[in-house]
Amino acid sequence: GAVVSQHPSWVICKSGTSVKIECRSLDFQATTMFWYRQFPKQSLMLMATSNEGSKATYEQGVEKDKFLINHASLTLSTLTVTSAHPEDSSFYICSAPWGSGETQYFGPGTRLLVL
Amino acid sequence: RKEVEQDPGPFNVPEGATVAFNCTYSNSASQSFFWYRQDCRKEPKLLMSVYSSGNEDGRFTAQLNRASQYISLLIRDSKLSDSATYLCVVPRAGGTSYGKLTFGQGTILTVHP
Numbered sequence: 271g272a273v274v275s276q277h278p279s280w281v282i283c284k285s286g287t288s289v290k291i292e293c294r295s296l297d298f299q300a301t302t303m304f305w306y307r308q309f310p311k312q313s314l315m316l317m318a319t320s321n322e323g324s325k326a327t328y329e330q331g332v333e334k335d336k337f338l339i340n341h342a343s344l345t346l347s348t349l350t351v352t353s354a355h356p357e358d359s360s361f362y363i364c365s366a367p368w369g370s371g372e373t374q375y376f377g378p379g380t381r382l383l384v385l
Numbered sequence: 386r387k388e389v390e391q392d393p394g395p396f397n398v399p400e401g402a403t404v405a406f407n408c409t410y411s412n413s414a415s416q417s418f419f420w421y422r423q424d425c426r427k428e429p430k431l432l433m434s435v436y437s438s439g440n441e442d443g444r445f446t447a448q449l450n451r452a453s454q455y456i457s458l459l460i461r462d463s464k465l466s467d468s469a470t471y472l473c474v475v476p477r478a479g480g481t482s483y484g485k486l487t488f489g490q491g492t493i494l495t496v497h498p
Contacts, residue, residue, distance in 0.1 A: 367484030
């Protein structure tokens, strides 16, 4: 069964609104979670690392004020896309590492469409 | 050289064919490698891990060539259900890289009747 869930699975919103995506680890605690973004016909690109109890760290080129990350508990990380624009339309996937970090559990992804 | 680079594809093969994908990586310090499979509009799923020279699991064989810094994935007796995008994945090395993965751009495989 799924060990990492995401909600919602898809969302359509108007330009300028904010969208929150939740990522939950179901059977284990995850002090670290990752957020990836995948544009059509491209591969997954790491956006940021969500850290429970401390600030998220962002990859180069990812705006921290636009993609707000909150690791509220050991089983929940949220990504909020603020003031979304059509170019933010993408497939957002979270993952949680296990053990040494080489085993990753991926969420099922959230498809965002900004009109 | 890109951190992880794959055959551009796409590959279109008939059922029963053998197909191979290559992937090159830039960091010679990398110790482990993975092949993931991603179906359309789904999350990636781990297919194989490669830690030493290679790994075999049924119809799938992954091989590692450290000297040339490439990993290959061989699929024998292709099935229609093998149609997917195959992603070469290399964990980042370094102290602040726990759990971070670098994905190749993916190779699309279509197996037709």
